[in-house]
Amino acid sequence: MLFTKIVALIIGLVVIVKTFTDYRNKEENLQMVLFWVIVWGLTIYVAFFPTVIGEVIARLGNKNYTIGQIVGTGFVFILFITYRIYVKANRLEKQLNHLIRKIALNGLKNNKKKK
Amino acid sequence: MTLAILIPAYNEEEAITRVIKAIPKKIAGISKKAIFLIDDGSSDQTSQLARKAGAEVLTLPINQGVGTATITGIEAAKFIDADIALTLDGDGQHDPREISKIVGLILKKKYDVVIGSRIINRNLMPKYKLAGNFIMNWITFALYGLWVKDSQSGFKGFSKNAIQKLQLSSQGYEICSEIIGEIQRLKLKYFEMPIKTIYTKYSKNKGQFSLNGVNIVLKLIIKLISG
Numbered sequence: 371m372l373f374t375k376i377v378a379l380i381i382g383l384v385v386i387v388k389t390f391t392d393y394r395n396k397e398e399n400l401q402m403v404l405f406w407v408i409v410w411g412l413t414i415y416v417a418f419f420p421t422v423i424g425e426v427i428a429r430l431g432n433k434n435y436t437i438g439q440i441v442g443t444g445f446v447f448i449l450f451i452t453y454r455i456y457v458k459a460n461r462l463e464k465q466l467n468h469l470i471r472k473i474a475l476n477g478l479k480n481n482k483k484k485k
Numbered sequence: 486m487t488l489a490i491l492i493p494a495y496n497e498e499e500a501i502t503r504v505i506k507a508i509p510k511k512i513a514g515i516s517k518k519a520i521f522l523i524d525d526g527s528s529d530q531t532s533q534l535a536r537k538a539g540a541e542v543l544t545l546p547i548n549q550g551v552g553t554a555t556i557t558g559i560e561a562a563k564f565i566d567a568d569i570a571l572t573l574d575g576d577g578q579h580d581p582r583e584i585s586k587i588v589g590l591i592l593k594k595k596y597d598v599v600i601g602s603r604i605i606n607r608n609l610m611p612k613y614k615l616a617g618n619f620i621m622n623w624i625t626f627a628l629y630g631l632w633v634k635d636s637q638s639g640f641k642g643f644s645k646n647a648i649q650k651l652q653l654s655s656q657g658y659e660i661c662s663e664i665i666g667e668i669q670r671l672k673l674k675y676f677e678m679p680i681k682t683i684y685t686k687y688s689k690n691k692g693q694f695s696l697n698g699v700n701i702v703l704k705l706i707i708k709l710i711s712g
Contacts, residue, residue, distance in 0.1 A: 460711070463656075464654075466547075467549060467553055467656060470545050470546060470547055470549055470553065471545070471553060471556065471557045471560065473544075473545075473546055474523070474543040474544055474545050474546075474557050475543065475557065475560055475561060475564065477542075477543060477544065478541065478543055478561055478564060479564065481541075482564075482565075
């Protein structure tokens with residue numbers, strides 16, 4: 371469990387620091403900074419106090435869910451998000467690549483036209 | 486006969502003038518020669534120096550990788566209707582005087598692809614590069630089913646038939662293996678020509694880093710899956 375806490379703390383802090391650096395460099399807006407700080411702050415909190423998940427479920431009044439089910443659902447959700455990000459990033463990368471090649475070749479085509 | 490010499494380069498200001506100036510003025514069987522320096526978003530004087538040395542510069546505004554630079558070069562070769570295209574590293578590790586031999590093999594022996602194989606002075610190759618190259622040869626063979634002695638060589642010649650048929654999409658160093666895959670897929674006639682490699686302190690520090698091999702393999706696998 372100590373290992374999980376250390377990993378969550380390190381990754382969480384890295385993301386939070388990076389988000390602040392991006393904000394300082396005007397590459398990120400304040401809303402997104404707050405969003406990531408809350409998400410990673412909660413992640414670190416849950417890693418240090420995992421019983422909080424059980425307490426939240428109990429307060430919500432549904433005791434049929436187990437921690438395993440919650441974690442399983444979260445895992446499926448994260449896989450789906452990863453898939454979506456991969457598809458979008460791959461598509462953007464290809465489009466950017468195509469555009470950059472087109473720009474490079476435009477110079478050559480324009481030069482030939484001038485001649 | 487038109488020859489397009491393609492030099493993908495990223496921050497090669499130290500070597501680029503020497504590389505371009507060393508390209509033979511006259512090559513047997515070639516009546517027209519175009520030297521394209523594909524500047525892969527360099528932040529130094531590579532473009533300016535290449536232009537001064539006599540190359541036509543194609544500028545990629547953002548660094549994309551040697552694969553994109555090579556594909557851009559091949560598209561330029563298609564645009565000028567080149568009969569032969571030849572890729573050459575910008576770090577000076579290849580001897581441009583060997584261009585004539587590659588061109589000769591394509592013209593006389595009708596090869597579609599000639600791969601400059603760095604086997605002559607293999608003992609001069611740094612051990613980690615030798616090991617990395619051997620592993621990449623095996624991975625290329627496992628993925629594409631064609632065994633070549635130097636799958637990662639950047640010194641290659643292509644006939645007009647190959648220029649027209651190659652369908653490449655790799656952005657980074659995985660382009661070298663992808664080309665081997667295309668030779669196999671298109672059943673192109675190929676030859677592995679032994680070449681000299683000039684290992685200087687500069688050229689040893691350039692090129693692929695060993696850890697990049699993992700990245701290349703991952704990208705090749707993703708490419709095979711996603712098509």
